[in-house]
Amino acid sequence: MFPQVKKISSYTLLILQIICGVSLYAQSSGANPIPQSRNPAPATLIQPVFPQQNDNLIFVEGENAVATNFSKTPILNFGTSGQRTLQLSATDAPPAGTGYYADFVFYVEKAG
Numbered sequence: 001m002f003p004q005v006k007k008i009s010s011y012t013l014l015i016l017q018i019i020c021g022v023s024l025y026a027q028s029s030g031a032n033p034i035p036q037s038r039n040p041a042p043a044t045l046i047q048p049v050f051p052q053q054n055d056n057l058i059f060v061e062g063e064n065a066v067a068t069n070f071s072k073t074p075i076l077n078f079g080t081s082g083q084r085t086l087q088l089s090a091t092d093a094p095p096a097g098t099g100y101y102a103d104f105v106f107y108v109e110k111a112g
Contacts (some may be wrong), residue, residue, distance in 0.1 A: 001029075006046045058108065060106050061081065062085060063082055064104065065102040065103060065104055066103055066104065066105050067101075067102075067103040068086065068102040069101060070086050070100065070102055073087055074086060075087040
């Protein structure tokens with residue numbers, strides 16, 4: 001290897017080590033501690049209010065579509081019941097004639 005290239009490579013590595021060392025030191029030095037909340041957590045928890053049971057409703061998980069022109073795979077979303085969501089990521093206008101769609105298959109256990 002040429003002496004000048006070797007010298008430049010050595011300087012580049014040295015600068016990279018200094019940058020990494022400074023950033024790691026800044027993370028662990030505690031210079032900016034996380035501020036404590038001024039409002040402590042309440043002593044009693046709020047009780048959830050659930051809707052009344054309705055046997056005439058059918059719930060279908062949105063990510064279980066059998067045919068769709070949304071994203072091909074469900075997106076991870078840990079705040080949802082199945083931890084996945086059907087997501088539409090599009091910058092173009094909807095397809096002419098069909099628009100955006102998601103088809104679902106489900107069984108109805110009783111008539112009505």
